Amino acid sequence: MRDINQSEDIMGIGQQDVFQPYVTEDGWTVVTPGAESGRRQAQGKKVYAWSQVEVQLHSKEDLDVCIAHLKESDRRFELNSRNPWDWSIASYKGNTVRFGVEWYDKDFFEERKEAYLNPKHTVMYSHFGATVNDFAVVHYLTKEDGTIVSKA
Incomplete structure (x- = not known):
């Protein structure tokens, strides 16, 4: 039963x-x-490069923690439109997680495309039982609309 003192947004x-x-x-x-x-279109951003990432996890528990990290990170991107990169769709099948990274700035991409190898990132991977060896990353150059042109 609904509390009559609680307001209800019936029109959404x-x-x-x-x-x-x-x-x-x-x-x-x-x-x-x-x-x-x-949000890419709303912020008027053009894609320069795209990275495909797959992570092979070892258990359902590790999968759940990894997805929680991705969801939280995606939530933070919604709050900050100044980032020169963003996540693309994140998904999973079995214990494999797949997501992409959209890069909006050439220099930032060249400087940071291998950031997943950084020790700060590898510490985070331990939260979901992964190491750098569990990652497969492929970088692509794109047209402004995100269409892949070639491997980077």
């Missing part, structure tokens, strides 16, 4: 859209929308 005014995970035709469960949520 002021309610943020809440992302709902979904399964793609090839069986990947999408857990965050990343820049594809529309």
